[in-house]
Amino acid sequence: MNTASIPVQYLEITLEENAVISDIKKALKMIKGVAAVRVANPTKTRELNATTIKAIEDVRAGKTFKASSVDDLLNQCLS
Numbered sequence: 001m002n003t004a005s006i007p008v009q010y011l012e013i014t015l016e017e018n019a020v021i022s023d024i025k026k027a028l029k030m031i032k033g034v035a036a037v038r039v040a041n042p043t044k045t046r047e048l049n050a051t052t053i054k055a056i057e058d059v060r061a062g063k064t065f066k067a068s069s070v071d072d073l074l075n076q077c078l079s
Contacts, residue, residue, distance in 0.1 A: 008035070 015021060021039055028037045048056075058064070067073035 013024070015024065025037045025039070028034050065073055065076055067076060
């Protein structure tokens with residue numbers, strides 16, 4: 001069965017105590033429709049670089065390009 005076109009939803013849960021991770025994993029696996037349960041190692045999470053942080057800040061501040069077409073966007077970028 002090709003599952004490439006089936007939309008997948010992700011749920012992130014933050015736990016304060018490692019002791020409950022095993023129980024939470026077991027409980028989640030018992031729920032119908034749960035395809036996978038993985039525990040992320042916080043030391044392996046990717047840090048955002050300065051460029052990405054600046055881009056996020058610009059978007060939040062409304063500093064974005066608005067264009068009616070690709071040509072319009074290119075004209076704004078080049079002028």
